[in-house]
Amino acid sequence: MLHLAAALDQPSVHDADPYVALARLAEHGGLDFVTLDDTFARPGPDALSVLSRIAPTTGRIGLVPTVTTTHTEPFHVQAAVATLDWVSRGRAGWRIEVSRTEGEARLFGRRHSAPADALWQEADEVADVAARLWDSWEDDAEIRDEATGRFIDRDKLHHVDFTGSAFSVRGPSIVPRPPQGHPVRVIDATDGPARRTAGRHADVALVRAASSAQATAVRDQLRRYAAESGRDPDELRVLASLVVDLGDGEYAAEPGHGGGGPRPTAWGPLYRGGPVDLAELITSWYQEGTVDGFHLVPTEPRRDLERLVNGTVALLQHRGLFRTFYPGSTLREHLGLARPANQYAGETS
Amino acid sequence: MTRRMHLAAHFPGVNNTTVWADPRSRSQIEFSSFEHLARTAERGLFDFFFLAEGLRLREHKGRVHDLDVVGRPESLTVLNALAAVTDRLGLAATVNATFNEPYELARRLATSDHLSGGRAAWNVVTSSDAFTGENFRRGGYLDRADRYSRAAEFVATARELWDSWTPDGVPRPFAHRGRHFDIAGEFGLPRSPQGHPVVIQAGDSDEGREFAASTADVVFTRHSSLEEGRAFSADVKRRLARYGRTPADLKIMPGVGVVLGDTAAEAREKAAVIRRQQTSPQTAILTLEQIWGVDLSSYDPDGPLPDIDPVAEPSLTRGRTRRGDTVAIAEKWRALSREKGLSIRQTVIEAGGRQSFVGTPAAVAAEMEEFVRQDAADGFILVPHLTPGGLDEFVDQVVPLLQERGVFRTEYRGTTLRSHLGLSEPPRLPLSSAP
Ligand SMILES: Cc1cc2nc3c(=O)[nH]c(=O)nc-3n(C[C@H](O)[C@H](O)[C@H](O)COP(=O)(O)O)c2cc1C
Numbered sequence: 001m002l003h004l005a006a007a008l009d010q011p012s013v014h015d016a017d018p019y020v021a022l023a024r025l026a027e028h029g030g031l032d033f034v035t036l037d038d039t040f041a042r043p044g045p046d047a048l049s050v051l052s053r054i055a056p057t058t059g060r061i062g063l064v065p066t067v068t069t070t071h072t073e074p075f076h077v078q079a080a081v082a083t084l085d086w087v088s089r090g091r092a093g094w095r096i097e098v099s100r101t102e103g104e105a106r107l108f109g110r111r112h113s114a115p116a117d118a119l120w121q122e123a124d125e126v127a128d129v130a131a132r133l134w135d136s137w138e139d140d141a142e143i144r145d146e147a148t149g150r151f152i153d154r155d156k157l158h159h160v161d162f163t164g165s166a167f168s169v170r171g172p173s174i175v176p177r178p179p180q181g182h183p184v185r186v187i188d189a190t191d192g193p194a195r196r197t198a199g200r201h202a203d204v205a206l207v208r209a210a211s212s213a214q215a216t217a218v219r220d221q222l223r224r225y226a227a228e229s230g231r232d233p234d235e236l237r238v239l240a241s242l243v244v245d246l247g248d249g250e251y252a253a254e255p256g257h258g259g260g261g262p263r264p265t266a267w268g269p270l271y272r273g274g275p276v277d278l279a280e281l282i283t284s285w286y287q288e289g290t291v292d293g294f295h296l297v298p299t300e301p302r303r304d305l306e307r308l309v310n311g312t313v314a315l316l317q318h319r320g321l322f323r324t325f326y327p328g329s330t331l332r333e334h335l336g337l338a339r340p341a342n343q344y345a346g347e348t349s
Numbered sequence: 350m351t352r353r354m355h356l357a358a359h360f361p362g363v364n365n366t367t368v369w370a371d372p373r374s375r376s377q378i379e380f381s382s383f384e385h386l387a388r389t390a391e392r393g394l395f396d397f398f399f400l401a402e403g404l405r406l407r408e409h410k411g412r413v414h415d416l417d418v419v420g421r422p423e424s425l426t427v428l429n430a431l432a433a434v435t436d437r438l439g440l441a442a443t444v445n446a447t448f449n450e451p452y453e454l455a456r457r458l459a460t461s462d463h464l465s466g467g468r469a470a471w472n473v474v475t476s477s478d479a480f481t482g483e484n485f486r487r488g489g490y491l492d493r494a495d496r497y498s499r500a501a502e503f504v505a506t507a508r509e510l511w512d513s514w515t516p517d518g519v520p521r522p523f524a525h526r527g528r529h530f531d532i533a534g535e536f537g538l539p540r541s542p543q544g545h546p547v548v549i550q551a552g553d554s555d556e557g558r559e560f561a562a563s564t565a566d567v568v569f570t571r572h573s574s575l576e577e578g579r580a581f582s583a584d585v586k587r588r589l590a591r592y593g594r595t596p597a598d599l600k601i602m603p604g605v606g607v608v609l610g611d612t613a614a615e616a617r618e619k620a621a622v623i624r625r626q627q628t629s630p631q632t633a634i635l636t637l638e639q640i641w642g643v644d645l646s647s648y649d650p651d652g653p654l655p656d657i658d659p660v661a662e663p664s665l666t667r668g669r670t671r672r673g674d675t676v677a678i679a680e681k682w683r684a685l686s687r688e689k690g691l692s693i694r695q696t697v698i699e700a701g702g703r704q705s706f707v708g709t710p711a712a713v714a715a716e717m718e719e720f721v722r723q724d725a726a727d728g729f730i731l732v733p734h735l736t737p738g739g740l741d742e743f744v745d746q747v748v749p750l751l752q753e754r755g756v757f758r759t760e761y762r763g764t765t766l767r768s769h770l771g772l773s774e775p776p777r778l779p780l781s782s783a784p
Contacts, residue, residue: 014463014538016432040452043520043537045460052429053464056380072453075404075484076423083426087380107452109532137420146370149631152420154413157406170483172406172413176378176420 002286002321003204003237003293003335005033005064006308010301014045016053022305023054026061029309030323032334033062033093035186035295040071040104048080055088062331064093064186069126070119071099071108075169078130085178090330093184093204094130096197098123116193123194125164127185127201132160134182135342136172158344181339184331188241189222190268199225199236203337206241210262210269212290215240219291237335240285241295245272246307268297275311282312283321351755354721355600355728355770356748357397357441358390361736364401365636366606366703367418368626368734377418377736380430385737387431390438393744394758396769397439397470397547398431399569399730400424404445405481407668409635410644414666416632425457432465439766441470441549446500448476448485451530455507458546459538467542467765472549472569473560475500480667497556499529504548504564510536511545512778543765544774562588565599566772569730573603573703578725600727600770606705607731609742613708620707623734624698633694636701639666640675640682650694654686714750721756 008022019036026034038047047065055063063084067077077094085092098119099105105113141156160171182203189198189205198205199222207222209215215238223233242262261281262269271278282294298304316322332339361367362377369377376382387398402424407414424442431440440461444454462469475497476482479490491499506525513523513536524533550557550565553572561568562585572581578601586596608623610616628636630650638645641655642663648655659675686696706713720726733739751757758769767774 014460015466016464020433040456040537043535045463045538046457049425049429049457049460049464052426053432055430056384056433071450073448073485076449079423080426083422086378086422087427087430089380103534107532107534108450109530110450142420144369149629150415151369151418152413152415154415157413157419167486168483168488169485170405174403174406174420175422 001323001336002282002316003032003239004029004313004316004322005035005062005239005293005295006031006305007035007037007295007297008301009037009297012043016050018302019050020054020057022301023058023061023063025305025309027058029313030317030326031061031309031313032293033064033091033184033331035064035095036066037095038066039068039097040099040107041101048084052084052087055084055091058091060091060326060329060334062091062093062184062334063088064095064184064331066095066097068097068099069123071104071110074126074129074167075133075173077126078133079173079175081130081183082134082173082175082178085180085183086175090179090332092178092180093186093331095186095188096123096127096201097188116191120193120197122164122166124197124200125162125166127197129160129162129164129169131182131201132162132343133169133171133173134177135344136160137175137177138342138345139177139181141176158347177342180330180332181342184335184337189218190241195222196225198222200229200231202236203332204237204239204335206239206295207291208241208268210264212261212285212288215285215290235337237292237337239293239295240291241268241297243268243270243297243299244278244304244308245270245299246275246278246304246311247300248273275307276315278308279312279315279319282316283319286321352721352727353758353771354717354726354751354756355396355602356393356757357399357439357602357728357730358386358395358740359399359401359604359730359732360386361733361739362401362418362421363403363407365417365632366627366732366734367736368623369418369736370626370629371735373738374735375737378420378422380427382737383422383427383431384434386733386740387435387438389737389740389744391435393740393748394761395438396728397441397468397766398428398435399441399472400427400443402443402445402474403668404448404476405484405668407666408480409638409666414635414668416629416635425461428469429461429464432461432468437468437761437764437769439468439470439547439769440465441472441547443472443474443551445476446473446503447491447496448481448487449503451503451506451525452510452532452534452536454503455510456537458507459511459536459541462541462543462546463538467767469541469543470547470549470567470766472551473500473504473565474551478667493554493556497560501560501564502527502529506530506532508545508775509778511540514539516540516777540777543767544777547766547770547772558585559588561585561599562594563592566767566770567600567602570601570603571703573605573726575720575723575725578603578720579723582724582726598772600772602728602730603726604730604732606703606734607713607743607747608705608707609710609713609746610707611709613712616707616709620705624702627734628694628698628701630694633697636697637693639663640678642675648693651692654683654693654696656683710746710750714747714754717747717751718754718756
């Protein structure tokens with residue numbers, strides 16, 4: 001089944017309502033998830049906070065904020081993402097990103113910026129320790145055993161004792177294991193240094209590719225990395241990430257667009273045309289087996305998302321390529337991903 | 350003029366007052382529990398809803414403490430979600446100043462204030478041990494003076510950031526260089542709907558009180574008997590003048606429990622049952638071990654107290670506030686036990702008693718009013734022992750009586766937490782120096 005996601009980013013919006021409206025629209029279209037980007041470098045609200053605010057106003061759609069790993073505390077990050085999973089009843093994701101610039105480093109004043117390789121190495125460790133902390137509580141740790149007076153069975157809680165290159169964490173988490181076991185981890189794997197981390201940890205990889213061939217190449221590499229790290233490559237969903245401008249919906253796509261494919265720009269590959277041609281492009285890439293789905297970043301959020309849902313999605317549903325209702329309730333279920341086993345289960349602490 | 354009181358709701362959780370074994374006790378982690386309690390608080394026109402925080406699970410004898418509620422969601426994330434299911438209720442998060450960084454936390458708090466339309470509050474705590482630090486990059490330990498100096502600079506820095514945009518919404522560069530932080534750049538958000546999130550303080554040392562007087566809008570305290578409350582309140586409010594502030598600028602709110610009955614006797618009986626539920630035989634022994642600092646698992650909770658002396662520096666329990674001079678406490682408890690002929694469990698119950706308002710709704714309303722009238726408190730943070738229904742009775746039975754007495758609001762006048770608390774919007778700091 002085809003997977004679809006959309007970005008909710010809206011410059012200079014700090015109030016909840018415009019985000020709620022877009023998320024509901026995306027949910028109306030049955031999309032797997034929405035993303036909200038984040039960086040300390042530019043103005044805008046904290047993405048995870050915005051998506052927690054949205055959680056109770058939506059019922060099914062996955063919620064995937066970007067949370068960076070460079071200047072943040074891994075322990076706080078995993079707790080916040082786990083909590084997003086609790087408040088959304090199993091719909092949380094986490095788009096893992098790094099902070100590259102010296103400007104971001106100056107906002108914290110703790111250390112300088114570093115090369116991408118080092119930042120992704122650290123992100124890899126953060127992803128690793130987060131998974132351990134999510135597993136640091138077994139699912140059935142809470143027992144409420146009146147006879148012995150115990151609220152939990154502490155044999156089902158585990159120290160993680162993680163030592164990385166830049167931090168260490170003792171654990172366990174303060175938050176019980178979230179509903180999905182592990183919230184869904186999303187990594188933009190367009191840039192080389194991010195790819196090994198994506199292969200190892202991502203449930204969903206985003207690839208900004210202007211052609212089907214380019215997307216295929218990255219996907220093959222990601223699947224290879226996944227296999228090398230002992231994962232089943234079929235447990236990794238690869239989505240092509242496109243900036244979409246559906247403003248010319250009434251007209252045929254520009255030459256070189258629509259059926260011809262997106263055009264590379266500074267913000268990534270841009271598709272400009274109508275919703276129907278976008279459905280053509282999605283159909284053809286998907287049927288060639290290039291990708292498992294698409295992550296669409298509207299240039300005019302309100303207008304483009306509306307056209308996406310009522311035009312592109314409706315057509316894909318009509319063709320039987322995309323769901324018309326959510327058969328499951330968690331983001332993992334939408335993506336067809338299993339709930340991960342607990343790496344500590346059965347061990348004594 | 351009658352003084353109005355302020356009311357807040359504490360989500361019961363990781364503490365030994367929460368009775369998880371009661372059949373009415375529901376999930377401590379699922380959102381529905383938080384939603385129920387927050388909606389109840391808003392139905393009762395409360396000022397705010399309060400979440401505590403702990404960043405390391407408590408341990409006893411080297412293992413995770415297992416007798417009380419363990420585990421909770423991360424505060425700010427839950428409160429952001431609660432902003433969607435409430436309209437007026439203030440949303441207060443406890444967040445540690447020792448294990449966070451000003452830019453990031455100021456941004457998260459400002460985001461919450463924007464998303465909730467001006468209802469965010471921050472309870473600034475500092476943590477006290479390297480034990481918690483083992484979960485963090487910055488690790489380690491700061492002694493008390495340094496913790497409060499960092500916390501004070503942290504809040505001051507956050508305020509610089511919150512005020513760094515011009516009134517017409519243009520970001521201006523900030524630069525802060527101090528003892529603890531050396532940061533510069535542009536803040537991500539304009540000034541939030543109530544100017545700054547409300548700042549709460551909960552700590553009782555001299556440094557803590559000074560910090561409250563200089564910086565906080567609300568103090569959350571455990572001093573909850575009338576006499577202690579009056580003394581504490583007078584002490585903290587006396588310190589305000591030093592910072593050019595007046596008593597109206599700082600609200601003192603003790604945490605209290607409430608037990609209601611149709612008669613005074615019934616309420617007392619219920620309170621006794623609850624105290625027993627809060628102190629299981631296992632909890633009684635463990636409480637003793639926390640003071641004695643040695644393994645007492647062979648003692649009978651229904652038998653007498655040990656006659657051995659406690660070790661001076663108990664280290665059996667980690668992640669809990671120190672209890673002070675343990676030898677003196679042990680002496681006091683033994684005296685209490687001898688005098689009244691109490692077992693271990695009965696002694697723990699008797700000695701560990703927290704101030705609660707116990708009685709008929711009318712008596713409780715009258716007593717609460719008395720506290721406020723006598724300057725023992727500006728209001729209360731109610732700590733129910735049940736999740737999530739523990740405030741239902743209070744809101745249904747006591748709030749209307751407080752309203753009849755004219756000491757509690759009958760509607761929300763404003764939309765922001767500052768307006769509920771009667772606090773003015775903080776003046777904008779002069780635009781800070783560019784780097
Ligand atoms: C009523 C009350 C509630 C508190 N709640 C918390 C809490 O939720 N999380 C926390 O880390 N510390 C909490 N504290 C601890 C204090 O904020 C403070 O860090 C600690 O008491 C040490 O400071 P002190 O030396 O000034 O007492 C609380 C303290 C009091 C008095």
